[in-house]
Amino acid sequence: MQPARRLYRRESEESRRSALIAATQELVAEGGPEAATVRAISERAGVTPGLIRHYFQSKDELTRAAYRALMDGMTAKGDDAIEGVGAGPEERLAAFIAASLRPPVLDAGAVVLWAGYMHKVRSDPELMGVHEAAYLTYRDSLQKLIEALPRAPRTGQTRREAIACNALIDGLWVEGSLLPSAFAPGEIITIGLHSIGAMLGIDLLAHTSMLPDFGKMLP
Amino acid sequence: MQPARRLYRRESEESRRSALIAATQELVAEGGPEAATVRAISERAGVTPGLIRHYFQSKDELTRAAYRALMDGMTAKGDDAIEGVGAGPEERLAAFIAASLRPPVLDAGAVVLWAGYMHKVRSDPELMGVHEAAYLTYRDSLQKLIEALPRAPRTGQTRREAIACNALIDGLWVEGSLLPSAFAPGEIITIGLHSIGAMLGIDLLAHTSMLPDFGKMLP
């Protein structure tokens, strides 16, 4: 009597690929890049290791796909947030910022995942392209929101403002995710809105009616 | 005839440890954590693999030492910069900021190194302590520099300002290191000084005489 061969269901290519990508992301987020072995990934995705090479030419290609999915997902979150919010420029900018500074974007797993891929981004031109595109897309959304503000426009100013806002959001994202105990609940969002408001010369905290708890934490 | 045994010199414990730590940092910066194998580290340090376990109880302990050295070195750079600069509060703050936004701190290798250790920081309480201490030390230096500014002090305000300045510096540090081609030379420093000045309500770019080329790039 042979040990029974494992039962399985055939599934669509898209379903398998996304399951493998999700499993990869989870494992990297939890235990770093070294935890995402083909055996661990396939186990979490509910398949056997060999299947990975059936859908991806190599583990490296799965890695690239997972990074692409991560970056696409994160930039999409910001754009989602300004759908279904009022037309006021300040309100839209505030919603965009807040979306990047709360879960699921503000999340230790997401930061670890992002960081875990960093050296591959530097060494792999394709991933570098993905990174650059995601960064510039996000920054461009920010710049458009800034340009919509009711202010006297200054030439070349909004580019630098967008870079600075982006940097501030990124920094708060990393620190808030990595050291959550160092901040009060909602403090990261409040600081982000207050600081960006100060940089742009407007009061963003006055336009946060769509946020439940924040906006009343500063004197 | 035996293959000749490798010649060697005995060296001090400190010299060996620092060589191994430096080799580890270089390799992680160049090729990510997975490139820092005991064999590669020992080769770069000019010794054989076995010696690592003579100076460090395990490879993990060497990893921890390398991370500790990285964080110590980076926080020290900021404090170095305000030595040997004038007593003016704005000038000191500007020097501190600029030091973090130019090489060797602003450096792709440094960012990759920092990112490569991130997941270990989350899972290892000792490394988490190192990270937290370095972060709070840096932020505290920043807060003291802010408090020295000639402004009407507002209660609880400087803490939030220090958090925001820290985040902005961190964000610019990551983006400037990872995507250097996306910025003009010195632009990162200029944006940092300009934005932090705006957040704090002072003109930092007017106090950059100690910086050779910057300060004249904004309209």
Add this chain to the structure above:
DNA sequence: ACGGCGATTATACACGCGTACAACAAACGG
């Protein structure tokens, strides 16, 4: 109902990893 395609599994392989340990030799005291 059944034949064949191919998605999925199972097994094997070569390699590099961190670790352990015994042998060796460089430096130092007497």
Add this chain to the structure above:
DNA sequence: CCGTTTGTTGTACGCGTGTATAATCGCCGT
């Protein structure tokens, strides 16, 4: 100049890795 100490080397081991490939069986067209 020799004996001791111990920093340093060399080798071996077990394990987990990514990959390759043959065997299997779920599913779809007819």
